[in-house]
Each structure stands twice: as C-alpha cells, then as structure tokens.
Amino acid sequence: MCGIIGTLDWSGERPPDVDLLKRMLGIIRHRGPDEFGLYVDRRAGIGCARLSIVDLSTGQQPIPNEDKSLWIVFNGEIYNHPELRADLERAGHRFTTRSDTEVILHLYEDLGPACLQRLNGQFAIAIWDTRKGELFLARDRMGIRPLFYTLLPQGLVFGSEIKALLLDPRVEARLDSRALAQTFTFWAPLSPRTIFQDILALPPGHYMQVCDGFRTTSRYWGLTFPEAGSEMQISEKDAAEQLRDLLSDATRLRLRADVQVGSYLSGGIDSTYIAALIRQHTPEALCTFSIAFEEAAFDERSYQEIATAFLDTDHRRTECANDAVGQIFPEVIWHTEAPLLRTSPAPMYLLSRLVHENHIKVVLTGEGADECLGGYNIFKEDKVRRFWARQPESAWRPLLLQRLYPYISDLSRGGDYLTAFFRQGLTKVDELGYSHQIRWRNTARLQRLFSAGLKKSLEGYNPAEEFLSSLNSALSGWGTLAQAQYIEVATFMSPYLLSSQGDRMMAANSVEGRFPFLDHRVVEFCNRLPARFKIRGLEEKHVLKKSAQGLLPPQIWQRRKQPYRAPIHSAFFGHPNGGYGNPPYVRELLSPEAVRASDIFNPGAVSRLAHKCQTGARVSEGNDMALVGILSTQLVQHLFIDNFPPRPVEAAHPVRVCRGKE
Template identity: 55%
Template sequence: MCGIVGVLNLREPQPVPEGILRQMLSMIRHRGPDEFGIYCDEWANLGNARLSIIDLGGGQQPICNEDGTLWIVFNGEIFNYIELRPDLEAKGHRFKTDCDTEVILHLYEEYGPDCLKYLNGQFAIAIWDTRQRSLFLARDRMGVRPLFYTVRNGQLIFGSEIKTLLAHPNVIAEIDRDALAQVFTFWSALVPHTIFKEVYSLPPAHYLLIREGNLKLNPYWELDFTVESSNRTPQDYLDEFEQLLIDATLIRLRADVPVGAYLSGGLDSSTTTALIRKYTQNPLDTFSIAFSDPDFDESEFQRRMAGILGTDHQVVYCTQPEIGQVFPEVIWHTEIPTLRTAPAPMYLLSKLVHDHDLKVVITGEGADEFLGGYDIFKEMVIRRFWAKQPDSQIRPLLLRKLYPEIARLGGSSETFLTAFFKKNLSNTDSPFYSHLLRWSNTGRLQRLLLHQPESSLERRISDLVPLPQQFESWSALGQAQYLEIVTFLSPYLLSSQSDRVAMANSVEGRFPFLDYRVVEFCNRLPTQMKLRGLNEKWLLRQLASKLLPPDIWQRRKRPYRAPIHRSFFNADSPSYVADLLSDSALQDSALFNPLAVAQLVRKAQSGAQLSEVDDMAIAGVISAQLVHHLFVREFSSRQSHLTDSDRVKVVNGSVNSEVAA
C-alpha cells in the first residue's frame, strides 16, 4: 500500500521543482512511511510514498520497463499478480523485482488500458509513457483506493489525497457549496465531485488517458444486476459462493508481512475470519472496537468469536470524549464533512493495529451492499408490498419486525414510524424509490445551509446519479443495490470509514467481499438468494452456518454506529467545538445560517434526547467547519517536507539516470 502524486505539463515542457514533489509526498507520509520515490522529466513528474508489504527489499518505486520508456507509481495491491506473471514472462517480458507493481507495468506494455481487465485488486495507478507522452491514470472497480486530480495553469496535478494537490503552489482550497449540499443529502459528495471546487475524484472502474493536453475519461467495467437465467438449485449457488469467498479471502493474505483481521462480532467479519482459521495455519491477530456506551457496544459477541476462533484478540475501548478529541484529526484525513462520527472509532481501531506492528487487516465491507444486508433494502420490500394496498392497516405492521425496538415503545412512536414510511408510498415508478425517503429525510439538514439548492431534490438526484441503460430491467432489489453502491459504498464507506482512517495510521484494509468475482456472482443471483422475505444475506448465512455458532450466524444485523452529539457536548467538551460554532467562525466560513446553528447548539447543550436528523446536523456542521479551518484557513501551517533522513529514490527521466538521496 502506498500513496501517489504527480504533475503533468499539458501544453509545453517546463521543469517542476523537485521540492514541490517532495512537499506533495510529505503530505501523505502516513500512507507510505517506509520510503519515497520520484520520477521527473520536462513533461511528467511522478511520486510515491511506500508502505512496504510485498517484496520488501526490491519493490521501491518508481519502476520502469526494460527500456525505460514506461514508468509507474502505484497505490494498492494486485492479489492475482502471481498468476499473471508467468504469461508475461512467456511473452518475453523481463522482471527486475518480485512485486505486483511491475506486473501492472508489463501488462500495460502488453495490452494498454485493457490491462485493467486482468487485475484483481484495489488500486490507483499512474503510468507515464515517454514515447507517446501520455499519462494513464486508473482506479479499481469498486473505488477502494482514492485518486484525485485538478487542472491548474496548464498542469494536471493528481494525488491519492486532496492535501497533496493543495501542497502544490497553484492549488488553493475553496469549499464547493453545491458539494456541501450533496453531503447534507447523500452523506458524501458524489463522484466525480469533492468538497473543493475544481478538484475531482477519478470515478471507480474508470481510467483517465491524457495525451497532447487532452483528457479522456473511459469506463472499463460496470455494475450489472441482470439475474442469470438458470435452473440452479440453492445448493449450487452456495457451493460456488463458498469457493469464490474462500479464494477471495486467501489471496488477500498474500503479503511479506503479517496480516490481521477486524472482528466486529457480526456475520461478515466473523465469516471471513473463520475462513482464515479453517484454511490456514497462520497465527492471527484480530481487532475490534468496544464502546463505553452500551447502545453501540458489541464487545460481548466480539470476545465470543475471538474465543471460538482462537485468535489473539485486541480491543480499543472507545468513549464519547475520545471521539470528540480525535475528530479534527479524522477530518484532516477524510478531507470532507461527514454526518457521522463513525470514522473516529475506526481511526482509533487502525491506530491499535499500527501499535501492534501490523500493516494489513482483512475486513468485511461489501457484504451488506452485494448480498442485501441493509435495512433500506427491507424497507423497500415492505413499502412496495404496502403500496399495493396503501390503505391496509395490516401491511405496515411488517415494520414492527424490521424495527422491533420501535414497536416495543408503542403508541406515538409506532404511529410516527408508520406515518414516516407512508410518505410518497405509491410513487413506486420512481427509479429512486428505495432511497428517496432517506435522501429526503437527510435533505432536511439543508435548512442549516446559508446557500440552499434552488432545484428540487428529485431534479438534483437525476443530475447527480446517472442511471445505466439497463437499470429499468433490473429487479427492485438490484436497482436499490445499485443506488446504495454508487452513492454510499465508494463515496463514503470505503473512503471516510475505510481507506482514509486506516491509512492515517499506515494500515491497509483488504476486502474479500469486494473481490470483483464475488461481486459479479452476487449481482447475478436471484433476489431470494440474497433477501428472502425479510431475512437479509440469506446465502451468506447458509455458508456461515457451517462455520459459526447459531447465535452469530442467525443474529439480526446491527448497523455500525457511534455516539454523535454527546461526543462534542459533555463535561470535557473539546475547546475547538465552541470556537468553530461561534458566530464569528460561522460568519468567516459563510457556510451555515448562524441563527439555525445556534438553535441546534442550544438543543444539544440542554441534554435533551436529539433526533437522528439533529445528530447528523451536529456532525455535519462541526465537520464542515473543520474542513474550512484545516484546508482553507490554516492549511499552510500543516504543510511539511521530506527531510534529509528520508529514503528517497530520484529518477531524472531526461537523462534516464537514477540517484538515491
């Protein structure tokens, strides 16, 4: 795992001072603290910060092909690199290293952009072709690894994190208020947008080819939820799924360093951890989060699974004040406002991994998206069933099964739940039916914004969430899954809760459920193999029943959440909260209505029970104010530089010579 940066002259050759590349790299030292590499010529400049995991001694970047005409910097892992190499060698390619990075380079030399179809991994790639004077940038299918770019003063500037771009003297941060409105609807800015004006995210499953000053963006893979036509039995599906998930898990253990695992106590991580224990003899460290607040704590199930699997289990104990204390550092790494504090405990968890000298963990993200695990999918099923008889008094009672804790409260709570889910109940022809209720609810937060969107929510959704041509032919579940993946999985979950907070502590997450073979298999499944009635992840539960005790594999899914307003308003409230929410700070950022924020703060300070929307508002306002403070006002004070003690490999492409600094 690494971080990459680069500067490409689009119009005419001009030297880029090496110091700029060093400054850009220094901003992502956390992504790759082991060693650094720089390539520079009069057109292109590439940089890499390396976290050594494979070929520890020989994989330093940048790496070139046999004649020095192609140069690569790379962030990520290619899990099938061992299988790809022999065919390349048979075609005459000569290797200097044993790392996966060089396999990508020779694949590109052989197949051009089509090389991406061969890769099973999580990656952000930059390859400079000195003969064609072309730059190839690519990102993995699911968007596990980030890649950002901007064009300023005739230069394309790119990097694994936005702070690398801001370290370039031509790039100044400015909040994009339209993107802020997206965050206050979808939980994140939607690709290709970021929270900063004219800074873009390369979309998942796309590559960008830059030649003669022209940028051409191309897809190389797409989600397809077309259900296969077959007479296969449930056992047939289970057998294939089991073999795919076993292989997806085991190839993610490939590393020249120890690999650990996150263990949440839920179905997904328990299954992949059980597979590791069953099919390897490796000693295994597992890691989990325990909360002081019992409403969020699952440590009982975590300890039980660790005991059953015989792992060396470590726990980070997370309190509400700790979440508030680390929140500014979390936002520094996520680089975007958030409506949740959930990234903060994940940041503390990755720090625990780092403190135990591990660089790699297996984790369970993706199972909910591709196997129908989220409540939003079950809500959609109930509402579509209810919509067939909208006046029924019986059908909405299914909500009790989905939310038994609400039903137990009875009375007004249950009445409110029914009224909430009945909104736009009959609008089943809308392509956004499954998610419109959630987005409308979150969109209420926009009342806090100083500059609110003028167009309607549905109009903005249609503009921001383009639908593939075959979307209408998919099942209702397939449509809902697609929306969840493109608006939530990559923009928020794999970014703010995964890559960014893990790499903040130099830890690489690996995701067996996001192996593209597993994804394609799940997307072809009949609906009842994923969501059977209101039983989510049916096929995964059948597999888990062979590996886990019944109280784990039969357990109702519990969403991962973390305390919000009490993390900021408590006896030890961090001082930055009052500073950022002061009238002067709000006027300075000009993002929010100070009167609306003041009313929200008084409500939080009163100790009253806040609604979910108010909780999200607290997190959203504080995090947006932090983004403004860290990246717009005070960014220069956090800039750093590589030092003389850093291991830096410098390649001068103009003379094709290498020197070590």
C-alpha cells in the first residue's frame, strides 16, 4: 500500500511546484512512510509515498519503462504479478525491479487500458505518457483503493486522499449539499461525488484518460448477475467445494509479500475462514488481531478465543473502552475525510494501530463475504417482506422479523414496532430498490436536522430517486437477492465499508488490508450461484457454512451472525452515573455558536439532542445516528474548511526526484 499524488498542466505554462508536491506527499505519509519519490517535467508531476511490501530494495517509485517515455506511481498490490512478469519477459520486456508496479507499466505499454483486465489485485494507478502528454488514472474493480481528483482551468490535481489536493492553493474545500444529503441517506456520498464540491472520486472499475484538455472516463468492469432463472446449474456440494478452492487460491495469492502477513480475527465465520486458509498455506506462526469491547452487546471475545485456540494463532487483542472512541474520533474524521453516521470506524483505527505496534504491515480480513453471499439482515428482511406481501393481512408472517432482531422483539412492544416499521411500502414489491427503500427513508429522516438554508438548497432533490434512476435497466431482470446485493455494494460496501471503515482506518496506521472474498474470481463465482445457496430459509451464507465444515470449529460456523457495532452516545457523553465526561471538542462543536457558524444544522435541534444524550435519557438508534452525523460533519467543517490544515504539514524527506525534459 502507498499514497500517490500528482498535478497536470496540459498547457505547460505552469510547471509542477516541487515543494508543493513534497508537502502533498508529507500530508499522506501515513499511507507510505518508508520512501518518497517524484517525477516532474514541464507539464506533470507525479509522486508516491511508499509502504514497502514487495521488492523492498529496488521497488522505489516512480518507475519508468525502458525508454523513459512512461512513468508510473501505484497504490496497492497486483497478486498475479509473477505470472504476468513471465509473460512479459517472454515478449521481450526488460525489468529493472522485482516489483508489481513495473509489471503494470510494461503491461500497459503492450495493451493500454485493456491491461486492467489482466490484473488480479487492488489498485489506484497513475501513468504519465511523456510522448502523448496523456495522464492515465485507474481504480480497482471493487473500489478497495481510493483515488480522488479535481479539475482546474488548465489541468488537474489527483491523490489517494483529499487532504493532499487541498494543499494546492487553487483547490477550495466547500461542502457539497447533495453529498451531505446522500450521506444522510446511504451513509456515504456515491462516487464520483465526495463531500466536497468539485472534488471527485474515480468510481470503482473505471479508468480516466486526460490529454490536451480532453478527459474521458470509461468503465472496464462492473458487478453483474445472471437473469433470474439463469443462475449456475451446480449441486450444493460442488458449489461449496469450488468456493473453498477459489477462496484458498485467493488467500494464497494474498500471502505474497516480502514482509510478515497477519490476519484480523473477529470470531465470526468470515475472518476465521480466511485465517484457517492462511494456516493451510504457511507453516509459519500466524499473528491474529481482534477488538474487545467493554459493553457485552458489542463484544465477541468468547468466539475469538475459540477460533484462536482451534487455529493455534499468536493472538493480540485491543480493548476498546467507550471513552476511547470519543477521544480518537477527531483523528478518525481526519482520515475518513467524510461525515459518518456510525462510530464503527473508530475501533478499526485502534485495531490497525495494534497491528502497527506489532510491526506488521499486511493483514488479511473477511470483508466482502456478507455482500457476496447474502450475509446481512437487509437481504433477509427483503425475503421476509416479499413473503409477507403475498398476504399483507397475515398476523404470523411478520413475526419472522423477530427472528432477525431478537434484541428488539424482547423489548416491550418490540414486535409491534418491527411490524409497523417494516410494513411501510410493503406491497410495492415490483419497485427497483424495494430491499433498501425502507432503510433509506428511515435514515433520510435525519435531514430534518438540517438548517433552513441547507434544506432550501436541497428542495426537489432525492438521493434515492437519483441513484435508482441511474441503474442499468438490466437489473430488473435479475433475481431479487441479486438486485439487493448490487445495491448494497454500490451504496454501502464501496463508498463506506471499504473506504471509511476499511482503507482509511488501516492506512492511518500504515497497514495494508487484503480481502480474499473480493478477489474478482470469487465475486463473479458467487454472483452466478442460485439465491438458495446464499440464503436458505433465514440462514445467511449457507454455502459458505457448508464449505466451512471440517475447516472451522462448529461453534464458529454454526453461530448466529453478530453485526459489528460500536458504542455511540456513551462514547461522547459518558455514563449517566458519571464514568467520564464528554471531550471538550464535543461541547465546542455542538455549541449553538458553532452550529450557527457552520450553518449546516438547526442549532435548537442540536441542543435538544445533545441535552438528551448528556442527561442519560433513553437514546434511540435514530438519536445515535443523528449525534454521530452532526458531530462528524462539524468535524469535517472544522478540520478541512475552517482550519485546514489543522496542524503544520511537514514536507516529505528525503525525496528522490526524477526529472524529465523541461
């Protein structure tokens, strides 16, 4: 993993500012603290802050091709680079390093953008063609690695993180009101939009070419499913075996590194499955890492202990106290560069810090299994509601929802609440987005907290309608689970889970995450499976559990899925009986003066919410989401608009500078 940055002026009238480029590398040094490099000529400057994982001695970036007409900087890993290198060497290419970066460059030299189809990996790529004067930017299929850019009158600026772009004096940080509405609907802005106006994210599975003022963006890969009834014809036994074989090979490839590789181990089936496959592929001791919480509702340590004992791993655990979440939250937002509606990224920040403290740079995790194999409750909700919609007046069909949310149904009148909540829009089963509309509407209610001015600017704008209208008509022919899976990936996994909760929290502590479930071969195989192999009755990830038998202890693969959650109001306001006080920044940013100054939220509504949380009154799920949304948005305003940069930025040093023709 690395951080990349760059500037382009196609007129050649404004040569790159080397000092600025060094500061841009400096502000993202957490992504790659090992080495820094730049290439500059009269039109372009590209740079890399490198986290050395493959070819530690000679893999410095930027890297040129043989005649130095092409230069590349690259963030990520190409897992099949040895096989690709062998093909290229047979074709006559000469290599000066053992790195995967150089493999991409020579492959691009031969195939152009079509080279992306050959790559098995996670990546953000920038290639500067000095002859054509063309900049090529590309991002991996699933959006694991970030890549942002903003257009200028005579060029553009790009980088792995938005904060690098904001150092350029030509780039202004302004909140995008529609991106904020998307966040308060989907939990994150949808690419290409970011929370900042005119700063864009290159979408997953896309590449961009910029030359002489012309820009084209193209898709090279997209998530697809077969038409309903045309799924793969395969037995359950064969599907389980093939899934295990694919995951085993995906894990084997992701162990390729010249440094020690560890693994996250939450105690759930996904991460334990990957850790078990690692143990099959290497005789070396495996370091595993997990989080424990002081609140029993969030804690999974008993399952972690079962898994680590069974797999005989060298296990390290970080204890996440409620107040720790509140204390590190500003640092979390500094790295997410976006508002949040959950505190879940904060414990992940503490977890990657534990990995870094143990001198490990790479961890494998189980991300992607829930999206690929129907692991979330939202998929089962959709199934229950469609069953219920056939007999809307049935008294017993909605009772199935209580099996999904026993902690709600156990409350007084909890069953009535579930029935009323999920009855909304019950019979509109033919609407695209049926699976998610109820969640989106519920989250969007938080927009009532927006200021009068923000509400006025958003009149007539509906993020859900905009997203659904952008979808390819082919989705309507897919099975209902396939539709829901596609929407979940597009609106949650790529923009939030792999970003705010994934890449950003790992990169903050110079750790690279690798995800076998998101190997494109695994994803494409899972997409072709019949829905009944994913959800059997109300059992999620059925085929994965079948393939786990004999590989994992029964207590792990038979357990009910426990959603990953983290403390919210108690992290910022402490316990009603006074365990600790709220951090000073909470009082400051939620004060009526600060809320009026930012003019994003209604000061009276914010004061009432803060008082409710402070006094220990019963706080609802909606209150928790509102609190995090308001506080994180105020932090974005404070860190990136009112006080950017909030601390001095040291230029990267030492920096190897390669110069082209002036």
